[in-house]
């Protein structure tokens with residue numbers, strides 16, 4: 464089966480794991496620290512805190528920024544559920560702003576309109592969770608400008624965009640956002656099996672998330688001196704969102720391969736572009752002049768209405784050829800939970816919904832062979848022309 468995404472594991476990744484298995488610590492050992500230092504170096508952050516998954520990272524991000532009941536936090540409807548669920552975890556109110564039809568990331572003008580609508584009702588928004596969808600960075604300069612103008616917090620849900628560039632800079636994310644979250648799920652750019660991280664330049668945020676990662680337990684030399692060597696204190700409620708040394712060892716090894724992963728993804732995207740650019744009922748991803756795309760996904764828009772075919776028929780035809788297409792994403796506001804709990808309605812974010820109707824994610828991952836890539840292209844062409 465050829466699926467939309469898949470990990471790439473080599474002998475170095477495997478050796479790194481074996482080494483930890485033979486060492487003293489399987490978790491809470493030195494490799495966690497090492498991975499965090501490497502992340503700081505790669506992505507230009509002062510601090511990073513690795514956690515059990517990207518969703519935990521988003522949850523801790525919200526908590527460390529003090530989100531609570533009554534706070535309004537805005538994100539894009541075209542994202543994975545977790546970008547919005549983290550708002551609900553904190554008891555805050557999720558809201559959405561439609562996407563830009565070109566970049567598929569949050570529309571800046573509509574965001575400002577939304578902020579003004581809230582202000583006219585005497586309400587300030589607390590934060591925006593920007594999502595660098597598919598690996599295309601948001602318009603972060605404008606987001607930063609709005610955040611300063613209207614005084615709200617900025618999170619970059621960067622789970623798709625490790626290795627992307629904005630203004631020729633791979634370290635862009637932490638420059639614009641207060642907190643950056645990453646995921647190392649096997650379909651993402653680098654993997655640790657399950658895993659994630661928060662990156663920040665703010666030492667207070669860093670302290671808070673580190674405590675919350677492990678039950679809120681605090682232990683230091685002063686406490687030991689005063690109360691005894693066993694002593695620890697819990698001031699705030701935390702979780703077990705830790706990640707193991709085993710996983711961090713894969714992470715370190717995978718991080719060294721980031722650039723080569725991105726090159727392979729970009730190469731595949733270029734070949735898809737060449738084949739599909741000229742077809743009038745199909746749009747390939749467009750990219751802004753100031754970015755370099757990380758291609759976690761290769762989302763195309765197939766105008767099914769123009770070819771008299773429906774999406775499910777295409778999915779079935781392709782599945783019969785052992786190719787599993789995917790859709791990213793069902794707009795979050797149309798999920799029953801969001802409709803029932805918050806009153807969101809189908810038709811509320813038209814660009815996102817039309818994007819969803821046409822969107823198909825083609826297989827893209829570093830180990831996709833040339834033969835399989837050609838198979839995807841040929842089978843897609845044939846399937847569409849069958850009808």
Ligand SMILES: *Cc1c(COP(=O)(O)O)cnc(C)c1O
Nearest residue numbers: 516517518543545546622646648
């Ligand atoms: C994968 C992903 C997450 C969640 O990460 P997990 O590690 O699976 O918990 C959050 N946001 C986006 C945009 C993602 O793609």
